[in-house]
Amino acid sequence: MATQVSIPKGTRDFGPEEMTKRNYIFNTIKTVFNKYGYSPIETPAMETLATLMGKYGEEGDKLLFKILNSGNYLNKIEDTDLDENNLAKITNKISEKGLRYDLTVPFARFVVQHRNEITFPFKRYQIQPVWRADKPQKGRYREFFQCDVDVIGSKSLLNEFELIQIIDEVFKKLDINVTIKINNRKILAGIAEVIGESDKFIPITVAIDKIEKAGLEKVISDLKEKGLSDNAINKLKPVLEIKRNTKKSIYFLEGMLSESETGMKGIEEIKKVFSYTNMFEFKANIELDLSLARGLNYYTGAIFEVKSDDVEIGSICGGGRYDNLTEVFGMKDISGVGVSFGADRIYDVMSQLDNFPKEANKTTDVLFVNFGANEEAKCLEIANDLRANGLSCEVFPQKAKLDKQFKYANNKNIPFVIVLGEEEIKSGKPAVKNMITGQQ
């Protein structure tokens, strides 16, 4: 009667070894967040569809996992609904909840719902899984974890700087060399303005956002397709060609954007952020990257993206400032800024670099071999003492062949095995085997 045993596609089990490594990443990130005064919150896995729908575009609505109403969910359905075959209408009648798609929208909902209990500026972090009904593929899952850190209710650019400090410290602790790319949506808006294509701001950012993957030629042909004039494209081209030189970029922009108020505000913000970063030393490279645009439209100021210098993979952290995130829930004029660490990609980078500390793989410190009832009692006693001194101990639960018990220690990466048989108890000298060196 072997039932088929499997889990839904795009989801994963995490065994002890993966868990220990994942926790190493999460704990490192949390420790840094806490050091800068950010506090944890958690929101429910399920949100109402009223909260979720319409926040991620039409495509996003389709990718939401929707939950069937309990009880007789069919009782609101009428024959005419079925004749119409209007999927959205029927869905609306049989489902009113969905699984969260990211941590940003639940955070905005949380802030609005708890506005009277929250002390602003509100510095929070949130590490939880999110779910998307995306086509699963290598490195893309239907359940994955996000680690978001945000401060909301303060317009100060010191917050942007603090996030840079946090990013630098996290990746220093994880021993990953990174480049932190910074840009500002106001600069991009200014550029759209001075090339005379303000109304095409969104298509321009979407196109620019693809430059790294698709290349300059493709971006330009995309922009032409979207109706940008040759004149506009000629003005835009030099912006996309300057790269990796913060000073030069700013100098260039100050000339180009002098007529755009929004653009000049963006430059001022960028300069302020770099004036902070120039005050301290960082392990990360920090640079202005004018080709950085971020796909999400709610960003209104600074935008960030972090890339590993040594492993070819997409961005491992990203975010930015948003001025109107809570507006859709009825709370205006509350600006925030935040970044999200991509735990799964960071895990992949750590694995490729072999960066997990050896201890991250260890579960138990000491195993006591079990020789039967008499010896066991003595082992339990010593194990208790060792535990009281902070060691993690196991007494093998039953008498078994020695090699079986040693194999168990080996498989679990237990570094020390204590052999306490009749002889050893008599002599008062337990044999301790170091499983790494093999020494007795």
Place this chain on the structure above:
Amino acid sequence: MATQVSIPKGTRDFGPEEMTKRNYIFNTIKTVFNKYGYSPIETPAMETLATLMGKYGEEGDKLLFKILNSGNYLNKIEDTDLDENNLAKITNKISEKGLRYDLTVPFARFVVQHRNEITFPFKRYQIQPVWRADKPQKGRYREFFQCDVDVIGSKSLLNEFELIQIIDEVFKKLDINVTIKINNRKILAGIAEVIGESDKFIPITVAIDKIEKAGLEKVISDLKEKGLSDNAINKLKPVLEIKRNTKKSIYFLEGMLSESETGMKGIEEIKKVFSYTNMFEFKANIELDLSLARGLNYYTGAIFEVKSDDVEIGSICGGGRYDNLTEVFGMKDISGVGVSFGADRIYDVMSQLDNFPKEANKTTDVLFVNFGANEEAKCLEIANDLRANGLSCEVFPQKAKLDKQFKYANNKNIPFVIVLGEEEIKSGKPAVKNMITGQQ
């Protein structure tokens, strides 16, 4: 445009203060689990309905949250399905995944699916939310956390003892006085046998399980209703009346169950477990409670339940031994034993006893008052030094009125505020205010 902001009924947001307290409980539990060599695993929130359905009884199937298939989920539905109005059949065609209902069934599925990678005996713990479409009420949620610890693949009663050690240590660390009640399903089966009602074993356990809430009279009238003979009830009554005396209970049972092989096996197991507990000192009361039955039918040996001695609330931890949990997934003869800690009830007990350490409520150690750009630079420098020494620091993100900044520190329970204005920088002596004592 104030959209209605709410979360699904029966779910909760956890703000920073609740999170810090909840993490205190989770971390205490995890530390103890780790000390005994248990390793963490995690399974996906969604399982296939093939895994979940039929494992929790008919009622449980109804309480599963089911997830609508992605895409055009209607395309398998035929007109005849709708005419029949067969809810189960339709559900089956539009949904193939559900949210996990507990951690036990996913664990059994995990063990079977990963049998070739697992080292047995497999000692795992799992702390994750579960979801049930129960009617929400005080203390009962639709999303709540379970903390399960199990060892599977060993029949040794040393495992039962180890779980008792773990329970004792967890509640000692949390400073909650508890009584650990133990019974054995084999003893209950033996009792059913000798009173001549073996075929009514399940109804008998279900009835006994209610004795604490409903009282002896009610249990007896329930048993009559279920068709137990007066003779059987008269034999059963003394068992239900002995209480809170382990030695007397065992003596009584040895007489009563002498003819029942199963019953005598149960007594032998109980005696072995108590022979272990008698070897060491425990803070918890540990007692044999013959009226303890546990509702779940998969238990086959020892059963446990833990009650707070000082706070009136249901059991805060419970579990037992199961011999056939993985059989339904096609893997026979693998015995395990485990308990589950009820994090939400433990939270309530901790709150009522005011047991959370004061530090559990603290987020940031030090706040630097912000007087503007010049002073800020100095503050950032010192904050960096303090962070390097392990302190959690915030620099208030912008210049603001002093009382606003102090109120911020107060609301966040920040114990120290550093005032570093122009004067203090000149004199080289920052003013430090202790927010608890009020001292400068």
